[in-house]
Amino acid sequence: MLRSVILAASRSTTIERLVAAAPVSRDVVRRFVGGTTIDEALTAAAELTGTGVVISIDHLGEDTTTAEQASAVRAEYLALLDALDRAGLAAGTDVSVKLSALGQRFDEPAATGHARAICAAAAAVGGTVTLDMEDHTTTDSTLDILQTLRADHPSTGAVLQAYLRRTEADCRELATAGSRVRLCKGAYAEPESVAYQSAIDVDKSFVRCLNILFSGAGYPMLATHDPRLIAIAEDRARWFDRAPEEFEFQMLYGVRPAEQARLAGEGYTMRVYLPYGTDWYGYLMRRLAERPANVAFLGRALRSRD
Known part of the structure; x- marks a missing residue:
């Protein structure tokens, strides 16, 4: 409730x-x-990378309703990547992109073109792009666009949400060589017909999906702050003989920084999801x-x- x-x-x-x-x-x-402007985000990014973690930066905002707004979001990401490069922070940094912010809901081909431009800009400076996942009505479209982008930019990452009943099957499809997959629990209000409703069922799904990703040839990115799920992931990594550089943990900026430091200190790749922008309320x-x-x-x- x-x-x-x-x-x-x-x-x-x-x-x-x-x-x-x-x-x-x-x-x-x-x-x-991490601030409302690119300069403020760069300051936060520099502080984070100085502690031994890597970052994924997200420009907040998804209620795009016009082509002009979508083009402005694309321009923002291109400016962000250029600024990261000039600051010496681009290599190894991921940018997280919501396709809805690029116009996915009203012009999917144009949104794909915008995303392709961002992927090209990221590749040019040594960074990567991950396509955020939103509510279940956009899942098929997002995965279709992912496949299109991967033809030229195979490192483009996907996000899968454990609370969706379909996600185990999606994990099997995406657990392939070179495939970067961020697994999270999910954060949208979804009907019972497509999503698990109880916390325990979502956690069980997360573990099943985690096992599928670890058993495949891809690169799992485990987005959770749950101590029990982190411990399970560490155990499963040992079970599947995954070296620390063969997967990563992800957490949100400002959440459990001591645990972030512990994981980084133990040799794991610890990526911090760093949002910035004025549209922070919905996030x-x-x-x-x-x-x-x-x-x-x-x-x-x-x-x-x-």
Whole structure:
């Protein structure tokens, strides 16, 4: 029930205005969002890479309704990649792209063209691109565009969401040589017909999908903050003889930094998902909706850097 309330609030412009005006919101944004501009994102990225982690940068915003907005998002990513290169931060950095922000919902061919331009720019500076996954209605389209992009840019990453019932089959399809797959739990309100509803069922699906990815020839990217799932992943890596450089962990900026440092210190690739931009409200609300307990967690996090 609380998850549904949070997701409903994420679509309310009235609540957004109230949250944005609250003094505590500034502290939340600073903690979990790497700024509103490219320069601020670069500062956060430099600080992170100095601690031994790698990064995935996401420009926040997905409510694109016009071709002009889609072109502006493409231009933002091209400017971001150029700035990363000039700052010496591009090599090994991933940029995370929502196809809806590029116009996927109203002009799929144009969105594909925008994504192709971003992939080419990332490849030119030694970076990579991962296509974010959104609600289940866009899954087939996103995977189709992924296949198109991989023809010229095989390192383009995919995101699969463990709460969808289809994801085990998608993992089998994508667990191939050279395929980068980020596995997460999922953060959208989905009907029971397509998605598991209970936390335990989502966790079980995550583990099944994890095993499929580890047993394949691809490169798994495990996006979770759950201590139990991290421990299972470490165990499964040993079981499948996966060297630390053959997969990676991913966590959100500002969440469990001590655990991020531990994993990096033990030789694992630890990638931090670094969002930036002015459209932070929907992002933050989805993070709360992933686990309603995160409401209390974020409150504690604001009081402690551990």
